[in-house]
Amino acid sequence: MNIKEISELCGVSTCTVSRVLSGRGKEYRISDKTAERIFRIAADTGYRPNYLAHSLNTGKTNSIGVVLANRLDSYLGGIVEGIESHLRGTEYQMVVATCDNSPDIEKEEVEQMLYRHVDGMIIYPLAPPREPAEAAMKYEAPPTSDEVPLVIVGRKASVEADEVMLGDYPAGQSVAQNFMAAGCRTFAVVTRARHCSSDYGRERGFVDALREAGVEQERITIIANRETPSEEEINRLKTAEAIFGVNSFLLLEYLEWLRRTKDISRLRLSSVGEVEGSELFDLLFEPLIMPSRQLGVEAARMLLWRIENPGAPCRHTEISLLVQ
Amino acid sequence: MNIKEISELCGVSTCTVSRVLSGRGKEYRISDKTAERIFRIAADTGYRPNYLAHSLNTGKTNSIGVVLANRLDSYLGGIVEGIESHLRGTEYQMVVATCDNSPDIEKEEVEQMLYRHVDGMIIYPLAPPREPAEAAMKYEAPPTSDEVPLVIVGRKASVEADEVMLGDYPAGQSVAQNFMAAGCRTFAVVTRARHCSSDYGRERGFVDALREAGVEQERITIIANRETPSEEEINRLKTAEAIFGVNSFLLLEYLEWLRRTKDISRLRLSSVGEVEGSELFDLLFEPLIMPSRQLGVEAARMLLWRIENPGAPCRHTEISLLVQ
DNA sequence: CTGAAAGCGCTTACAG
């Protein structure tokens, strides 16, 4: 079934059919009877316009590319879900690709998206490389936004584009405040080596809030992890009454080691990201819930806005990430 | 940059360019110099063929639709990852949609995929409805495979199509055998109300293996959960030395209740699906790892095969799911 | 070995 057959069945020309079916019958002042007949016949025959031909003509594909640095864990899954739910009901559909943390794949996938003529892209970018040497050799920023409307979500990238980020710094602050309110006197934060702006923001927020509250340097332990936990790190951790993990995986890893040398059941613990079954831990563990779905919703909302407003200056939105 | 401009730059016709660039220069016996010149100019100008025009002509979009019943948790995320990794390097790209467990959305998303002219689809279908009444009213099977090559993954659907399923029954058996090998004498299985074939397969495998090994009926407790755990259920569970959960969420839910009335640290536990941080539980817990990635890989492999072999009879593959 | 021409299914000035 194509537009030509419809037009023959209706006894009108293809352009009339096209105009009516694209909802612009009124605009072209096509008579109501003609319009109705066209609608009815289209419905009866189960006509569906050809997406490819339509897009070829209009230059719009109604698809949004989503490129994600990592595999789909619950965090990225949440972002995707948020994007999808915001897009549902609009004319847009989502095309997803993940990059397995490889800059080459990221580049390729972005290319693919452009090749598919997506109307816009949402990118959760790779973390910048740890080693400067690596950086010089391999890293390339995602495409600049002049090719296509672009929103960066969840992690900074070296592109001028709209951004939707987590409120990492305030999250760190709020954890520190909770710990102090619970009466803790010595603190630790466990983080990855500091190349990732998200982790670093949380750490800074945490440490700054403590300092501002008058906690002395020697009561704050900072562990910037590179590989698996070392004995020296575990020893430093022992003195803390409260530990903040910039993410839950990392915290759990340390706890596994720590519990061998110390009773951890009275320790105050907090980290970013829920842990399923954590009720069984028997620990004073308060996870910060990742608002990943909300990140996705906001990113999609912003992208659609950007598509409508190509010229406007870049915007930055922050989604808050608080205890509870 | 389009094919016409290239042809003008090369001083040949558009069809010659098209033939060379589609890699069929030899076939049409186009001279090597011409071909080389075309390749060079195309590369120099950064020419990329127009995907939409190409697809409109060939009827192939090189895209695979993936429709998932639920949001992207780590299970479905794994499937998606498997599909994607198998597709990477081929000419195919993946379009994903999730359905939030709604039959209406599922139908709509499948429509969308057909509208987008996907070359094939992989569906993780909705669970069949629990109530027969609901069934009659709302449930509609995914599209039959005559519209487009189709692979059903992870859960049975009432369609005649290629399938990639988990080895649920053998998994249940292997858990039972492990429990018996560990010397347990009384057993329980916790499952959802039995509408889901996957859960039911696991339960049957478990129970059958016990029976075959001579375990009497009264030493096997079966709890088919509907809502939150009830007191009566917890009481029945107390007698068991080993508990098998058809999925880990469910098991954890019961353990939460059970631990209030009983020391669970010597209980043998097993369930399907890893739990992050489970090392901190201090329980005899052995999860069965979901081979979700493998499911995806296999589904993609099968779909590509099906695209090449439209007429062949339906195939069924089972991915094994064993302890460790 | 290569090209002119028709066609994929739709849209959109332009003309009436």
Next chain:
DNA sequence: CTGAAAGCGCTTACAG
């Protein structure tokens, strides 16, 4: 109020 015609960018018999 409606249609003939050109065009989107590519492919592919057909003819030479």
